[in-house]
Amino acid sequence: MKYEQRNPLPIPASGPSESVSSTMDTIFDWRYALEQENLLGLYEKGKLATWNASDLDWSIDVDLEKMMRQRSGAAAREAFNQLLQPPRPLDDRETVEVNLNMNAWMLSQFLHGEQGALLATAKIVQAAPLEEAKWYAANQVADEARHVEVYHRYLTEKLGRSFEVNPHLQTLLDQIIEDSRWDMTYLGMQIMVEGLALAAFGLMKVQMPDEPLIQDITSRIMADEARHVAFGVLSLQDLYRDMTEAELREREDFIIEATHLMRDRLLMEQVYERMGFDVKVWVTWATNTPFMKGFRQMLFSKIVPNLKRLGLLTPRVREAYEKIGILQFENLKDSTQDAEPTPPAELVQLLAKLQGAEQPASGA
Numbered sequence: 001m002k003y004e005q006r007n008p009l010p011i012p013a014s015g016p017s018e019s020v021s022s023t024m025d026t027i028f029d030w031r032y033a034l035e036q037e038n039l040l041g042l043y044e045k046g047k048l049a050t051w052n053a054s055d056l057d058w059s060i061d062v063d064l065e066k067m068m069r070q071r072s073g074a075a076a077r078e079a080f081n082q083l084l085q086p087p088r089p090l091d092d093r094e095t096v097e098v099n100l101n102m103n104a105w106m107l108s109q110f111l112h113g114e115q116g117a118l119l120a121t122a123k124i125v126q127a128a129p130l131e132e133a134k135w136y137a138a139n140q141v142a143d144e145a146r147h148v149e150v151y152h153r154y155l156t157e158k159l160g161r162s163f164e165v166n167p168h169l170q171t172l173l174d175q176i177i178e179d180s181r182w183d184m185t186y187l188g189m190q191i192m193v194e195g196l197a198l199a200a201f202g203l204m205k206v207q208m209p210d211e212p213l214i215q216d217i218t219s220r221i222m223a224d225e226a227r228h229v230a231f232g233v234l235s236l237q238d239l240y241r242d243m244t245e246a247e248l249r250e251r252e253d254f255i256i257e258a259t260h261l262m263r264d265r266l267l268m269e270q271v272y273e274r275m276g277f278d279v280k281v282w283v284t285w286a287t288n289t290p291f292m293k294g295f296r297q298m299l300f301s302k303i304v305p306n307l308k309r310l311g312l313l314t315p316r317v318r319e320a321y322e323k324i325g326i327l328q329f330e331n332l333k334d335s336t337q338d339a340e341p342t343p344p345a346e347l348v349q350l351l352a353k354l355q356g357a358e359q360p361a362s363g364a
């Protein structure tokens with residue numbers, strides 16, 4: 001494994017490293033009962049599905065700027081200005097720049113989220129009560145290290161631009177790592193952060209049809225993440241039924257706060273800063289414009305059915321979700337029924353328009 005960091009990651013304002021304290025019990029399981037067939041099945045699947053970052057074709061030349069210029073032009077600019085209704089119309093150059101920055105921002109947050117997943121899963125190895133859960137979590141640790149490696153290599157060797165961790169994401173990752181209750185690590189990382197990532201990866205595939213390297217990276221990572229989300233659902237599915245009202249209330253608070261942090265993370269302040277735009281004006285735009293709102297809501301399409309399966313779509317959570325327009329996803333399939341999300345056809349159609357591609361009237 002050797003690659004050239006042509007464009008190292010920018011350092012966040014909080015510094016080049018961060019120390020987070022957590023007090024958590026580490027559990028030995030001396031029974032080794034190994035009764036959870038579904039977790040053992042997932043563990044077998046995980047071992048068989050392992051791949052190496054060097055299996056990817058890193059010789060592919062990634063020139064997104066050229067690609068975006070080729071596929072954009074007048075049609076993409078008009079679609080951007082019409083569909084997204086930015087605070088002021090953007091010209092061709094700005095449209096390409098905004099798209100390149102949004103893409104690099106998204107991939108950078110994937111990278112930082114993957115590092116969070118690596119650390120959170122290492123915690124699960126220690127804290128999970130059952131031996132078979134520890135085994136699967138250990139398998140996932142190796143997956144997450146590989147995901148960090150692959151996104152890091154793509155950003156620093158191929159893409160040429162990247163962003164530091166988003167402050168909302170950083171807060172959420174800190175909270176997940178700090179929490180001493182073992183189920184909160186699962187809930188925060190496996191259900192919330194990875195559930196959102198899975199939906200975001202699906203959209204990345206739709207947005208980058210003409211970049212074969214990111215297609216390959218995303219497909220491989222999605223297959224791994226689908227197992228990770230299923231691990232979370234299987235590990236927690238019987239837990240919340242027997243909790244006291246006070247304990248359940250703490251979980252509800254956590255879910256609602258994490259949801260707000262994830263939604264706010266998607267406003268992309270850092271992109272507007274880098275573009276030299278008026279950040280306040282553009283954040284207001286991102287908050288209110290229907291397309292951006294719909295896009296953000298879509299990213300919760302995997303989380304809501306999974307929470308429902310866990311019995312956590314309680315009246316309080318439902319009320320919070322109704323308010324931000326994401327309760328509509330409650331009847332979609334959860335991660336144990338349907339591993340990978342399929343973005344809805346209307347959204348695929350809209351994204352194609354934004355890329356300046358001609359779409360048949362019958363739909364994508």
Ligand SMILES: [Fe+2]
Nearest residue numbers: 114117144147
């Ligand atoms: Fe991952």
Ligand SMILES: [Fe+2]
Nearest residue numbers: 117194225228
């Ligand atoms: Fe993961």
